Amino acid sequence: MNTSAQPATPTAYKEGPPDGRPVLIGALAPLAPPGWAEAGRHLLAGLELAVADVNAAGGIAGRPLELVVRDTAADPGRAEAAVTELAELGVAALAGEYHSVVARAAAARADALGLPFLCSSAVLDALTDRPTELVARLAPAQSHGWRTYADHLLGAGHSRIAVATQPSVYWATGTGLLRERLAPQGGTVTELDATALAPAELCDALAEDGATALLLLVGHPDPAVPLVRAVRADERLADVLIGAPAGQPELPEWERLLGADGAGIPFLRYLPERLGPLGERVGTDLRERLGQEPSFVGHEGYDTITVLAGLLRAHGTDRARIAASWPDVEVEGTRGPIRFSRVPGTGVWQWAWPPVQVADRDPAAPDRFRVLRTG
Structure with a gap:
């Protein structure tokens, strides 16, 4: 199998009888x-x-x-x-x-x-x-998964949410979806600019806001990993839930970089039970x-x-x-x-839907996962 960065000289692809050409x-x-x-x-x-x-x-x-x-x-x-x-x-x-x-x-x-x-x-x-x-x-589609995630937050008693975010249409869309789902239940979403605020400054803003959950709508490993470390080390934020709907805790690198600090952080993944x-x-x-x-x-x-x-x-x-x-x-x-079917708002052929889970790494054993919600 050729997975090299640059293939051999380009050749036009043509239909023909089986002749060994890939x-x-x-x-x-x-x-x-x-x-x-x-x-x-x-x-x-x-x-x-x-x-x-x-x-x-x-x-x-x-x-x-x-x-x-x-x-x-x-x-x-x-x-x-x-x-x-x-x-x-x-x-x-x-x-x-x-x-x-x-x-x-x-x-x-x-x-x-x-x-x-x-x-x-x-x-x-x-x-x-x-x-x-x-x-x-x-x-x-993001709207399907992130609404499931918002429902998990509400079910766990979190309606006052802060998001640490960076400029991106993906993060901005996610913030809008969360706000849309939480608002009818009296929920609020405060945006904290992770590009402008250092981790310690963001912790100060979070403590002042009084949100009960901070969602990491940021890149991995930076600034996601430094933000987790800063929040975990701040005694004022001991009861604040950290969340990562985009799935950063799923990959093994998360556990390697954060250890026990990376556990108990709910995220979205697309697996059946x-x-x-x-x-x-x-x-x-x-x-x-x-x-x-x-x-x-x-x-x-x-x-x-x-x-x-x-x-x-x-x-x-x-x-x-x-x-x-x-x-x-x-x-x-x-x-x-x-x-595949046509799902309104996507413009493409869509598998509707693959299984969706809200999961986290078990604080008692960070190499294991717990399924918190399915959707």
């Missing part, structure tokens, strides 16, 4: 800073494992499936350039990406080029400016491939290739035929049956 899938993932590289590594591991399984089962009509990987490094412009390059290389479809703003740029470019794109992990509701038949998504046989087997294989506990992001990667391989086997590698076939998808993924 079927190419373009893959986008954040593999270097400032992207969340650990999330990108888990995503890529899932994509690669599924490709290996497809090829072990005979490939696509006797032809091997091959990934052509590009590192987006959380840069929308870099993602757009990668999509253009991959389209010129003749990939049959595009897969992956973790960061929502980057995926949105990739989706717009793929739509303009007529390239089918199955987005693995990004959740921003409006993944495209206009409705398109070319783009589909596995991750739930119990995995079926396929999910269990894929989890075991991902654990071996990664050398650490796999996250739900690895399952998203695996499910992405599972869907695309099914479309390629049924409809060939013609891009227009693939894009027309999203409503025909009916596959068993690692987290349940996958089908």
Whole structure:
């Protein structure tokens, strides 16, 4: 499998009889800073494992499936350039990406080029400016997951919320969703600018505000990790719940950097309460491939290739035929049956919905997770 940064000389992709030439899938993932590289590594591991399984089962009509990987490094412009390059290389479809703003740029470019794109992990509701038949998504829309998270906060008795945030359409949208869900119950959301305030200053502002929960709508590891350390060390904030709806505590790096300080911080993840046989087997294989506990992001990667391989086997590698076939998808993924429909407000074909959990790391054993709510 070719996952090198730069592939061999580009060749036009053409249909033909099985002759050993691979079927190419373009893959986008954040593999270097400032992207969340650990999330990108888990995503890529899932994509690669599924490709290996497809090829072990005979490939696509006797032809091997091959990934052509590009590192987006959380840069929308870099993602757009990668999509253009991959389209010129003749990939049959595009897969992956973790960061929502980057995926949105990739989706717009793929739509303009007529390239089918199955987005693995990004959740921003409006993944495209206009409705398109070319783009589909596995991750739930942000509004679906974050409303579940807001309901968890309310159920736990938290209606006065502060958010430490950075400038981003993703964080701004999340703040709006929380405010919209909390307001009818008398809840409030105070924004604290994590770009302008040092961790100690943000703690001062939080203590003055009187919020009972602080949500980290910021990048990982910086400033998320320093903020957790500062809040945990501040006696004034001993009873303040820290939350991270975007899922930062899911990845093993969180525990490595924060230890016990990183436990008891609820976050969103997209797993069922119990995995079926396929999910269990894929989890075991991902654990071996990664050398650490796999996250739900690895399952998203695996499910992405599972869907695309099914479309390629049924409809060939013609891009227009693939894009027309999203409503025909009916596959068993690692987290349940996958089908796509048109969900208002997304503009794309959407799996509605993958399982959603609010979970945290167990304070008694930070390497274990507790499921606090499902949605």
